[in-house]
Amino acid sequence: MDAFWMPFTANRQFKSAPRLLVSADGMxxxxxxxxxxxxxxxxxxxxxxxxxxxxxxxxxxxxxATMDFAPTFQMGHPLGFEAAEKLAAMAPTGxxxxxxxxxxxxxxxxxxxxxxxxxxxxxxAARVKLIGRERGYHxxxxxxxxxxxxxxxxxxxxxALPTVDHLRHTLDxxxxxxxxxxxxxxxxxxxxxxxxxxxxxxPSTVAAVMVEPMAGSTGVLIPxxxxxxxxxxICDKYGILLIFDEVITGFGRLGQDWASNKFGVLPDIMTxxxxxxxxxxxxxxxxAKPAIYEAFMAAAAEGAIEFPHGxxxxxxxxxxxxxxxxxxxxxxxxxxxxxxxxxxxxEEQAHALKGLPFVKxxxxxxxxxxxxxxxxxxxxxxxxxxxxxxxxxxxxxxxxTGDVLAVSPPLIIxxxxxxxxxxxxxxxxxxxx
Ligand SMILES: Cc1ncc(COP(=O)(O)O)c(C=O)c1O
Numbered sequence: 001m002d003a004f005w006m007p008f009t010a011n012r013q014f015k016s017a018p019r020l021l022v023s024a025d026g027m028x029x030x031x032x033x034x035x036x037x038x039x040x041x042x043x044x045x046x047x048x049x050x051x052x053x054x055x056x057x058x059x060x061x062x063x064x065a066t067m068d069f070a071p072t073f074q075m076g077h078p079l080g081f082e083a084a085e086k087l088a089a090m091a092p093t094g095x096x097x098x099x100x101x102x103x104x105x106x107x108x109x110x111x112x113x114x115x116x117x118x119x120x121x122x123x124x125a126a127r128v129k130l131i132g133r134e135r136g137y138h139x140x141x142x143x144x145x146x147x148x149x150x151x152x153x154x155x156x157x158x159x160a161l162p163t164v165d166h167l168r169h170t171l172d173x174x175x176x177x178x179x180x181x182x183x184x185x186x187x188x189x190x191x192x193x194x195x196x197x198x199x200x201x202x203p204s205t206v207a208a209v210m211v212e213p214m215a216g217s218t219g220v221l222i223p224x225x226x227x228x229x230x231x232x233x234i235c236d237k238y239g240i241l242l243i244f245d246e247v248i249t250g251f252g253r254l255g256q257d258w259a260s261n262k263f264g265v266l267p268d269i270m271t272x273x274x275x276x277x278x279x280x281x282x283x284x285x286x287x288a289k290p291a292i293y294e295a296f297m298a299a300a301a302e303g304a305i306e307f308p309h310g311x312x313x314x315x316x317x318x319x320x321x322x323x324x325x326x327x328x329x330x331x332x333x334x335x336x337x338x339x340x341x342x343x344x345x346x347e348e349q350a351h352a353l354k355g356l357p358f359v360k361x362x363x364x365x366x367x368x369x370x371x372x373x374x375x376x377x378x379x380x381x382x383x384x385x386x387x388x389x390x391x392x393x394x395x396x397x398x399x400x401t402g403d404v405l406a407v408s409p410p411l412i413i414x415x416x417x418x419x420x421x422x423x424x425x426x427x428x429x430x431x432x433x
Contacts, residue, residue, distance in 0.1 A: 044399075045408050047278055048410060127240075184224070254368065
């Protein structure tokens with residue numbers, strides 16, 4: 001196990017007691033001892049249609065045998081265009097231009113560059129500043145780390161972009177503990193964009209505001225009612241682009257296709273990844289309003305490259321094949337609708353954990369729940385990690401961020417599996433120290 005330097009992992013601890021997944025099917029993994037493990041996290045928020053779905057597997061197999069790779073710099077292949085048409089057709093109305101990348105992190109940095117470039121090609125080159133939010137996660141590349149607001153991810157790299165500032169996060173347990181769905185209080189946190197940050201920075205220097213509609217990775221922070229609408233209004237007032245990072249919230253996670261549609265707020269640019277291929281082949285995408293694309297086209301000379309940006313594997317043929325099959329599967333099996341129908345039962349089961357030892361808050365929306373535990377004095381994250389390991393030992397995979405247990409199962413989950421998921425967490429909480 002020596003050679004693999006594992007990502008976001010306590011390597012030494014893991015290698016002393018490994019947790020190895022060797023196969024998967026539907027709602028379940030199998031580990032190296034042959035045990036069945038319920039997938040309570042859709043892998044890493046990405047396997048929305050469940051594991052090893054035949055239509056996707058076959059589409060990828062067919063494609064790899066037909067054409068393994070094709071460049072998309074000054075060249076193209078039909079699947080790239082077909083995949084983009086399909087994604088644009090199911091995207092929030094108005095986001096019809098698709099730029100392909102290979103991950104959520106690349107999507108974040110691409111979106112930020114697109115925003116700054118957009119203002120520049122329109123002759124508004126002073127707009128270079130970016131506003132993110134505390135406890136935001138936009139992946140691990142320099143733009144995403146800078147605009148993101150996770151202290152632990154930033155402090156080892158004190159070379160973040162200098163032109164960034166942050167809104168405060170929206171978690172307010174004192175007022176909103178145990179809210180079901182969107183919390184009641186906190187829309188006013190959006191006002192600090194206008195009152196504090198734009199006053200400080202001068203709005204004419206700000207290119208974009210980027211947020212996750214629901215912050216997943218830092219412990220499931222659901223936006224307070226009206227908060228995102230307020231952000232949209234303030235951005236409109238000052239000509240600032242609004243970017244939604246829908247890497248987690250896209251593709252049915254919140255019980256509807258997109259968070260943008262669920263909250264009725266259309267961003268100018270949106271990122272997605274993960275569920276785009278059901279996790280099978282790495283792929284992400286940045287979707288933009290046509291006016292943004294047109295601005296780049298209008299500014300460049302005939303024959304010139306309008307946006308000097310892209311990746312060798314942008315619109316990789318295998319990823320495109322996987323994405324087309326995935327989006328068809330979501331539609332044919334009405335997977336987002338199923339998530340919406342299952343959400344109330346999921347909410348009920350999640351909130352049934354209230355009152356168990358150490359449970360400080362429960363937050364949920366669609367098929368996501370965060371169960372925040374009291375931290376052990378002087379050992380933040382230890383109790384959450386122990387709960388995660390004990391769930392694993394009892395055959396259920398959850399995630400922990402600090403002392404928050406996050407669950408986000410494949411959207412095909414049934415009632416009995418919802419009960420297994422929360423029942424196992426309940427059993428673990430009863431034995432936790
Ligand atoms: C909101 C959000 N943005 C970006 C990312 C980064 O995605 P990736 O790990 O594919 O680079 C994640 C990953 O969890 C995410 O949750």
